[in-house]
Amino acid sequence: MKLIIALIQPHKLPDVKKALYDAEVYKMTVTNALGSGQQKGYTETYRGVLQEVNLLKKLRIEIAVNEDFVEPTIQSIIKGAQTGNIGDGKIFVLDLPECIRIRTGERGNEAIG
Amino acid sequence: MTQEVLQISAVGLDTLWVLLAAFLVFFMQAGFGMVEAGFIRAKNTCNILTKNFLDFCMASIGFFMFGYAIMFGDGNVFFGLKGWFLAGAKSGANVPLYAFWLFQAAFCGAAATIVAGGMAERMKFKAYLIYSFAISALIYPIVGHWIWGGGWLAKLNFTDFAGSTVVHTVGGFAALVGTIILKPRFGKYGPDGKPNVIAGHSIPLASLGVFILWFGWFGFNPGSSLHVGDGSLIALVAINTNLAAATGGIFAMITVWKMFGKPDLSMAMNGALAGLVAITAPCAFVEPWAAIAIGAIGGIIVVLGVILLDKLHIDDPVGAFPVHGMNGLWGTLSIGIFGKQSLGLAYNGLLYGGGLKQLGIQLLGALSVITFIIISMTIVFKLIDVTIGLRVSREEELKGLDIGEHGMEAYGGFQIFMTE
Numbered sequence: 001m002k003l004i005i006a007l008i009q010p011h012k013l014p015d016v017k018k019a020l021y022d023a024e025v026y027k028m029t030v031t032n033a034l035g036s037g038q039q040k041g042y043t044e045t046y047r048g049v050l051q052e053v054n055l056l057k058k059l060r061i062e063i064a065v066n067e068d069f070v071e072p073t074i075q076s077i078i079k080g081a082q083t084g085n086i087g088d089g090k091i092f093v094l095d096l097p098e099c100i101r102i103r104t105g106e107r108g109n110e111a112i113g
Numbered sequence: 114m115t116q117e118v119l120q121i122s123a124v125g126l127d128t129l130w131v132l133l134a135a136f137l138v139f140f141m142q143a144g145f146g147m148v149e150a151g152f153i154r155a156k157n158t159c160n161i162l163t164k165n166f167l168d169f170c171m172a173s174i175g176f177f178m179f180g181y182a183i184m185f186g187d188g189n190v191f192f193g194l195k196g197w198f199l200a201g202a203k204s205g206a207n208v209p210l211y212a213f214w215l216f217q218a219a220f221c222g223a224a225a226t227i228v229a230g231g232m233a234e235r236m237k238f239k240a241y242l243i244y245s246f247a248i249s250a251l252i253y254p255i256v257g258h259w260i261w262g263g264g265w266l267a268k269l270n271f272t273d274f275a276g277s278t279v280v281h282t283v284g285g286f287a288a289l290v291g292t293i294i295l296k297p298r299f300g301k302y303g304p305d306g307k308p309n310v311i312a313g314h315s316i317p318l319a320s321l322g323v324f325i326l327w328f329g330w331f332g333f334n335p336g337s338s339l340h341v342g343d344g345s346l347i348a349l350v351a352i353n354t355n356l357a358a359a360t361g362g363i364f365a366m367i368t369v370w371k372m373f374g375k376p377d378l379s380m381a382m383n384g385a386l387a388g389l390v391a392i393t394a395p396c397a398f399v400e401p402w403a404a405i406a407i408g409a410i411g412g413i414i415v416v417l418g419v420i421l422l423d424k425l426h427i428d429d430p431v432g433a434f435p436v437h438g439m440n441g442l443w444g445t446l447s448i449g450i451f452g453k454q455s456l457g458l459a460y461n462g463l464l465y466g467g468g469l470k471q472l473g474i475q476l477l478g479a480l481s482v483i484t485f486i487i488i489s490m491t492i493v494f495k496l497i498d499v500t501i502g503l504r505v506s507r508e509e510e511l512k513g514l515d516i517g518e519h520g521m522e523a524y525g526g527f528q529i530f531m532t533e
Contacts, residue, residue, distance in 0.1 A: 011511035014300060032528045057528070 001096040001112060002070050006061045007033060008081040008089040013059055016080030023076040025069060027112075033060040039086045058089060064096055066109050127340045128208045130347075131216050134336020138219035141329030142169050142226060144322045148386075149230040150523075151319025152379065152431040154311065156513025157234045158523035164229040164238065168245035172222040175250030180221055181214055184254035190265035192258050205261070206339040216336065217257075220276060223333075224253045224284040230431035231288030234298050235510050238518045240497045247493050248287060255489075256283050256482050270459035271478035272452070272471075274350075275337035277394030277444035278482050285438025286483055288429065290490040295503060297428030299510050308423040311430070316378060323382040327358055330389045334396045346397060349456075353396040354389065357408030361388020364412030372416070383419070383432045384412035390437055391444035395451060398458045403451035410447075411440045442479050449475040 008016055013030070020028065034055040041054030065073050074091055082088055101111040146165035150158045172180075178198055185205045186193030196202030204210040205217075225245045232241075259266040260279050273279055302308055313319060334354045335347040365384020370376045388408030395407060418435030422428075429435070449472025452462035459474075461467025497503050504510075509517035516522065522529075 011508070014511070034528070 001099055001109065002065055002067070003094045003096040004061075004063045004065060004070070004073055004077075005092040005094065006063075006077045006081070006089060007035060007058045007091075008061065008077070009083075009087060010057050010059050012081045012083075012088075016061065016077055019076035019080035020063075020073065023072040025063060025065070025073050025076060027063065029062040031060050031062075033058045037087070037090070056087065064099055064112050066112055123341075124207065127206075128212045130341045131206070131208045131212045131336060131339055134332035135212070135216040135219050137329045137332025138216065138223065138336065139169075139329075141219075141223055141326050141333065144325030144327075144329055145223070145226045145230070147318045147322025147325060148382075149233060149322070149431050151315040151317070151322060152230070152313035153233050154513070155314040155524055155529045156515055156522075158314070158515060159519050159521055160238065160514035161229060161233050162523075163519060164241050164245075165226055167242060168225045168229065168249075169222040171242060171245040172225045172249035173218055175246045176218045176221045176254070177214075179250040180254040181217065182254075183251065184217070184257035185262045188258070190259075190263075190268065192255050192264075193262055208339065213339075216339075220280055220333075221249045221253050221257075224276075224280045224287075225249045227281070227284030227433050227437050228288045228291055231285075231429045231433035232291040232295055233430045234514065235295055235504050236291070237502055237505055238514070239501055240503045243497055243501070244291075244493060248283075248490075252287075252486070252489050252493070253279075253283055256485065259482070260478070266478045266481070269474055269478070270471075271474050272398065272448055272458060273394045273445060273478075274397040275334045275393045277390060277441045278479055280441075281390045281393060281437040282441030282445065282479060282482055283486055285434050285436070285441050286486040287490045288433040289427070289438055290487055291494055292429050292434070293427055294491070294494045294498065297426060298430070299507060301428045302426050306426070308426075313379065319379065320382060323385055326386060327389065330354055330358070330393075334393055338397070349401075350396045352401055353392055353399060353404035356401055356404040357388040357392030357396075357411065358385045359388070360405050360408035361385050361391070361412040361415070364409040365416050366412075368413050368416040372420075380416055380419070383415050383436055386436045387411040387415035387440045390440040391447065393441075394444040395448045398448055398452040398456045400451075400453070403447075407444065407447045407451060411443055414439050414443055442483070445479045446472065446475050449473070 035058050036054050036056060041052060041056060043050055043052050063073055077091055099111045100107050142165060146162050149161045153161055181199060181202060182196040183192045186195035186202065188194035202210060204213040206213050225248050257279050258264045260271060260273050298311060300309060301311060331351060331354060335350045338346050338350060362381050362385035365387065366376045366381040369380040388411045391407050391411035392404050415435045418439045419432050422434065448462065450463045452458040452471055453465055454461045458471065460471040462471055494503060505514060505517060
């Protein structure tokens, strides 16, 4: 089992969701995130004053999957979120030692699916 | 001597009344702004408010330069041709020109701002500026001339006391044309054709807006008397305005409750506005019981109208067309049903034994205005579309027009969560 964490541009969420659904990945957790990467933020003007914004708005998507879903999930996220511009985001893949469904007490692969 | 003093006092009182009403109608601009802001997503709030703010600025200047001359100047039965920049212009009522102008300019601003809601969340700001000048300097005044400026519809005894047709049908149908040309917001209709919910971001702001509009309407309708007299006319208009808004709200709520199981506040609010729009034309010519009926029917129309637009895949984020277009038409026609000759109408309405005469005139007038608006606004929006473009890019629409068009956020420092 793996835990896939992706940080993406907020406005790419509809595309990522669509790509994941097409790959039959329906379960996900989405939260707001702020962060900065290579781009080191951007500048904006407010009432004529230059403002440096160094933490950018991102979305953090977490998806726990069984082994055979790892690659399709990664490919879908890339397909949905990639524009080729700086700031498209990152995907982290972590080993997931255990997973429990609270309602039934099921564990492991059963609990994820 | 005393006679002269009384005369001056009467004109002073009328001027005060018209100016007070003009200030109230101006405040409706805030109401429109809040309703539209509340009914759309947080990421487009700066954009819609900038549009609401600037369209009143554009309308004021456009109506000063050309609009007033076209609407109230001497000319032919289709448009006026005298009084450009108010030079040599005459007042259309027994109050000074400047008071009358301000009152009419506030109305012009209301017609212009209705469209912002229907085309919200995807229309370019620059395109909106050009549109708002065109409607207030040219298109609204032409319709106004037909009905209030001694034009051909006025000569036929077509009646619209405070502007169900002149303001609301014009704004509502312009919004319909605009939203059809713009096409739906991204994600509004799924690939299977089912409409998705794109929920408004602030119901408190929207309800504040509706209350402000309701309040402002006490200037819009009673103020259209343009004189105080013995007070009986403005009293009748005021009570009719209030009753129609009330039953509009109640019947929209009942309709949506019966159809979908819950009393949806946003629909009840649309219903109150629908009642207000509907009573705007007939408010001086009907009894209070008729105002109750007119508002109630308006409330039902608005709910069915919203559902119909979704069936047709016409994306009107705030219900501008069902509220202003459909109920502008309904209010105009209702004069021919509930209107009374003894209250100053040319012919009795259907229910008072006057037959179809007044109703026929009302129908003819409404259909002519609708045809004119559909043709003229299609030309305006198509011209804007092929020159500077009407709609923002998909990228910008998803990011929000606040950052894309204005480089600022409505709620700086807050994290806005995007789920669509």
